[in-house]
Amino acid sequence: MVQTLRKPEIIDIARREGKVTVDQLVEHFQVTPQTIRRDLTELADAGDLERVHGGAILPSNTSNIGYVDRRELNQPQKFDIARECVQHIPNDCSLFLNIGTTTEAVAAELFNHSGLLVVTNNINIANILSDHPSVEVVVTGGNLRPSDGGLIGALARETISQFRFDLAVIGCSALHMEGEILDFDIREVGVSKAIIRRSDKVILAADSSKFERKAPIQIATLSEIDTFITEKTPPTASVELCKRSATQIILAESTHPTRTAKTATSATQN
Incomplete structure (x- = not known):
């Protein structure tokens, strides 16, 4: 799956589960850990996720999840x-x-x-x-x-x-x-x-x-x-x-x- 298609799905998984882990996404997308880490870094840079040890969570803000x-x-x-x-x-x-x-x-x-x-x-x-x-x-x-x-x-x-x-x-x-x-x-x-x-x-x-x-x-x-x-x-x-x-x-x-x-x-x- 190309990166532009992975990113929205990564965000959807984070919304459903509260967080995503590198290991979880590697298994889900069947790509390398380096690829997932790069995706998560770019999503964090864009403000869509917040990096934590081993993965990422939804970004901190002043409003709750729906x-x-x-x-x-x-x-x-x-x-x-x-x-x-x-x-x-x-x-x-x-x-x-x-x-x-x-x-x-x-x-x-x-x-x-x-x-x-x-x-x-x-x-x-x-x-x-x-x-x-x-x-x-x-x-x-x-x-x-x-x-x-x-x-x-x-x-x-x-x-x-x-x-x-x-x-x-x-x-x-x-x-x-x-x-x-x-x-x-x-x-x-x-x-x-x-x-x-x-x-x-x-x-x-x-x-x-x-x-x-x-x-x-x-x-x-x-x-x-x-x-x-x-x-x-x-x-x-x-x-x-x-x-x-x-x-x-x-x-x-x-x-x-x-x-x-x-x-x-x-x-x-x-």
């Missing part, structure tokens, strides 16, 4: 994380689920739970749980973000302030290597901060693609949450922060045949 692309991105990992996450959600509790495709996957896994009060600022989650016979759903209200069904702004924060949640499950757009939990929309970040303040326990559910992405606005740090559920060991600095703050890291076990299974573990062990 909702449809996010929903399809790393689906197997999100499903694994969601299945692990619901094991830590008890019956008969009050639960907040915020905006995000991973929290939507968590909502879809709650079919065996009962006695839940679920509050959400995510219209998609409300729809997922609308037919659940043992879950009461409260939608916060707020300014609707049509791109992903998120409810943000002052009204959402005001609704949240009237509750005290047993547990919250939140997602994020990016996770800095030093443990900062990041997002793109200042209005959404304000809502996420309110969720953390009003919750007795907080679980962050985020797949490892977030380790290599960037976003400009800080929600919190890993030291401010109780449990971080992901599918791959986070960067060393993040792990050390979790150890110091007694934040538990749980690695979701893979149920996808192309991934290596990992046993749930804790950063507070060893």
Whole structure:
């Protein structure tokens, strides 16, 4: 395949999967590693990708990936994380689920739970749980973000302030290597901060693609949450922060045949 045809396909793969690796592209296109490295360098020079060790990721900017692309991105990992996450959600509790495709996957896994009060600022989650016979759903209200069904702004924060949640499950757009939990929309970040303040326990559910992405606005740090559920060991600095703050890291076990299974573990062990 000529270079002009490879480049758009490389960008498409990065959008679907969050990143591309040299080895992956060599196998896909049946060309040499030197050819792929040259392609990635030229795409990075053009601003279409950002080079990282062993490959490239989508470029850093101030806006998130589109909702449809996010929903399809790393689906197997999100499903694994969601299945692990619901094991830590008890019956008969009050639960907040915020905006995000991973929290939507968590909502879809709650079919065996009962006695839940679920509050959400995510219209998609409300729809997922609308037919659940043992879950009461409260939608916060707020300014609707049509791109992903998120409810943000002052009204959402005001609704949240009237509750005290047993547990919250939140997602994020990016996770800095030093443990900062990041997002793109200042209005959404304000809502996420309110969720953390009003919750007795907080679980962050985020797949490892977030380790290599960037976003400009800080929600919190890993030291401010109780449990971080992901599918791959986070960067060393993040792990050390979790150890110091007694934040538990749980690695979701893979149920996808192309991934290596990992046993749930804790950063507070060893």
